[in-house]
Amino acid sequence: MRAFVFLLVASAVTGQNVPEPMSQQHEFHIPNFKTESGVTLPQAIIVYGTYGHLNAAKDNVVLLPSYYRSNYHGYEWMIGRDKALDPEKFFIVSTELFGNGRSSSPSNTPEPLHGPRFPVTTIRDNVRAVHQLLVDQLGINHVRALIGFSMGAEQAFQWAVSYPDFIDRIVATSGTAKCYPHGFVRLEGQIAAMTNDPVFAGGDYKTQPSKGLAAFGLVWAGWLYSQEWWRKELWRASSPPGTTFQKILESFRTRYESDANDLILHCRTWQQHDVGTTPGFDGDIEKALKSIRVPVLYMPLQQTCTSP
Amino acid sequence: MRAFVFLLVASAVTGQNVPEPMSQQHEFHIPNFKTESGVTLPQAIIVYGTYGHLNAAKDNVVLLPSYYRSNYHGYEWMIGRDKALDPEKFFIVSTELFGNGRSSSPSNTPEPLHGPRFPVTTIRDNVRAVHQLLVDQLGINHVRALIGFSMGAEQAFQWAVSYPDFIDRIVATSGTAKCYPHGFVRLEGQIAAMTNDPVFAGGDYKTQPSKGLAAFGLVWAGWLYSQEWWRKELWRASSPPGTTFQKILESFRTRYESDANDLILHCRTWQQHDVGTTPGFDGDIEKALKSIRVPVLYMPLQQTCTSP
Numbered sequence: 001m002r003a004f005v006f007l008l009v010a011s012a013v014t015g016q017n018v019p020e021p022m023s024q025q026h027e028f029h030i031p032n033f034k035t036e037s038g039v040t041l042p043q044a045i046i047v048y049g050t051y052g053h054l055n056a057a058k059d060n061v062v063l064l065p066s067y068y069r070s071n072y073h074g075y076e077w078m079i080g081r082d083k084a085l086d087p088e089k090f091f092i093v094s095t096e097l098f099g100n101g102r103s104s105s106p107s108n109t110p111e112p113l114h115g116p117r118f119p120v121t122t123i124r125d126n127v128r129a130v131h132q133l134l135v136d137q138l139g140i141n142h143v144r145a146l147i148g149f150s151m152g153a154e155q156a157f158q159w160a161v162s163y164p165d166f167i168d169r170i171v172a173t174s175g176t177a178k179c180y181p182h183g184f185v186r187l188e189g190q191i192a193a194m195t196n197d198p199v200f201a202g203g204d205y206k207t208q209p210s211k212g213l214a215a216f217g218l219v220w221a222g223w224l225y226s227q228e229w230w231r232k233e234l235w236r237a238s239s240p241p242g243t244t245f246q247k248i249l250e251s252f253r254t255r256y257e258s259d260a261n262d263l264i265l266h267c268r269t270w271q272q273h274d275v276g277t278t279p280g281f282d283g284d285i286e287k288a289l290k291s292i293r294v295p296v297l298y299m300p301l302q303q304t305c306t307s308p
Numbered sequence: 309m310r311a312f313v314f315l316l317v318a319s320a321v322t323g324q325n326v327p328e329p330m331s332q333q334h335e336f337h338i339p340n341f342k343t344e345s346g347v348t349l350p351q352a353i354i355v356y357g358t359y360g361h362l363n364a365a366k367d368n369v370v371l372l373p374s375y376y377r378s379n380y381h382g383y384e385w386m387i388g389r390d391k392a393l394d395p396e397k398f399f400i401v402s403t404e405l406f407g408n409g410r411s412s413s414p415s416n417t418p419e420p421l422h423g424p425r426f427p428v429t430t431i432r433d434n435v436r437a438v439h440q441l442l443v444d445q446l447g448i449n450h451v452r453a454l455i456g457f458s459m460g461a462e463q464a465f466q467w468a469v470s471y472p473d474f475i476d477r478i479v480a481t482s483g484t485a486k487c488y489p490h491g492f493v494r495l496e497g498q499i500a501a502m503t504n505d506p507v508f509a510g511g512d513y514k515t516q517p518s519k520g521l522a523a524f525g526l527v528w529a530g531w532l533y534s535q536e537w538w539r540k541e542l543w544r545a546s547s548p549p550g551t552t553f554q555k556i557l558e559s560f561r562t563r564y565e566s567d568a569n570d571l572i573l574h575c576r577t578w579q580q581h582d583v584g585t586t587p588g589f590d591g592d593i594e595k596a597l598k599s600i601r602v603p604v605l606y607m608p609l610q611q612t613c614t615s616p
Contacts, residue, residue, distance in 0.1 A: 181539060182533075182535040184557075185526070185529050185530045192501060192523035192527070193500060193526075194504075197504045212504055215497070215503075222497050223530075225490075227488065230489035233489075249493060252493075
């Protein structure tokens, strides 16, 4: 299990992917998608990838919801003939979160909802949109397994609460059923570090706020890896010989060359996450968690990430 | 021991001090103080406070070196007739770090070493200056005990390595003998969050960079308290009824209304700390730690602070 988690994180954070398995990219459009914030997106778009083929019984589906900043390729290290998810056997659907820059995001949505005016989409909004995609676009009414890392795990828990019989089993790694206050505080610090850059201009920037993105990356650096990871210099495992600590530290300054508003939206989505606020549970997370009927394999990954 | 640590932190972070015991404030001036950076301060000033009286044998001295941002009053919660340190019995010397805004600091040092041109003073620089103060100004050649919290603990370890027979015993809480890489990364993120504010202007600001200070405070908020502290809302213990999580979070935006360059200097002092680089130990921290002959009571306070 540890090896599994290590691989997952190594792939997620280093970008060192195995050769890409064959996939097809698709889009699902939802007109007038009402978000939990109350704001309606005239045209919500979910980008997703598929691997393999849906069988006639439509009972070979595996769902892989994306994590922070990732696109649908993020799970490919476990997809392949000799891997955990064989596309000859499974029909794999890997979906991208609102705000990743490809699905509907602050950066790609036209006015009047462009940039900082894009609503805070919740994990529940994302799960509802993907549910609609599976049912309406693909005609799928049942999923054999969901595997989610980080914000993908957040979606896993939400799926298990919102659609208790839809999925047979979930694997949730490095993510929780709620963003607890410490996680909220941590993300707020990152956002403040980014938005201080005068180029950010309240989100209506002309060019990306590079200094803000650098500060965002540096603050994140402290949270992404453990004290032990830094002390044992485990970054050496994925760095060329001669790499120094200073060089690794500097690399975080240019690590997040994404759109600033998109990065912030994902933070806000993360902060708002709470399966307890699902309708019917009165804000009671215990009640919501107890409602879960599907088997859950949960791996918190305390050694590597703190405060998911 | 836990109660002791809790009190120490509660006092340090809430500012809720017991009534001040009688103290006297002094200054010690060192002409041409050469820092480890190579830069010489024409006039280095150490501010310190004393409580009680030095006895004839000069053997009743307790040393309390200050911590991040604190002045010499920071330890008064344990000074008093019925407390751990009775000024009727002990002569207590509480010293202030370079960079706290009262001892020589970026903010109070004239050009050409004003603001961002002030050198990075190390923990060793501070310890050497205080040693000189004790010996030259107060005629003290021996100390019964040193108690230090956080950067005070960093000084404690440095004292034990640099002056192995000077002090009978040290108590070091929430601080280490070296700033390990994770601590370095964490502080770098805070600095980046602060310096993004355009008002900061590379350290030559006209007014304090309030947005930068706010971001600095928010990033620090995530590190100052544990996940448990936030989740159990332990802030309620020191807050008026009706205080909300949002209000506590906002309070961090105005928590650090100090001089920005001074705050950064303390981060840099912290980052540079390593008893292993003391002359004679070849950068080998194990060797330096093994040289310590004085009994050390060490309390890491893992529950409350991470990565000191």
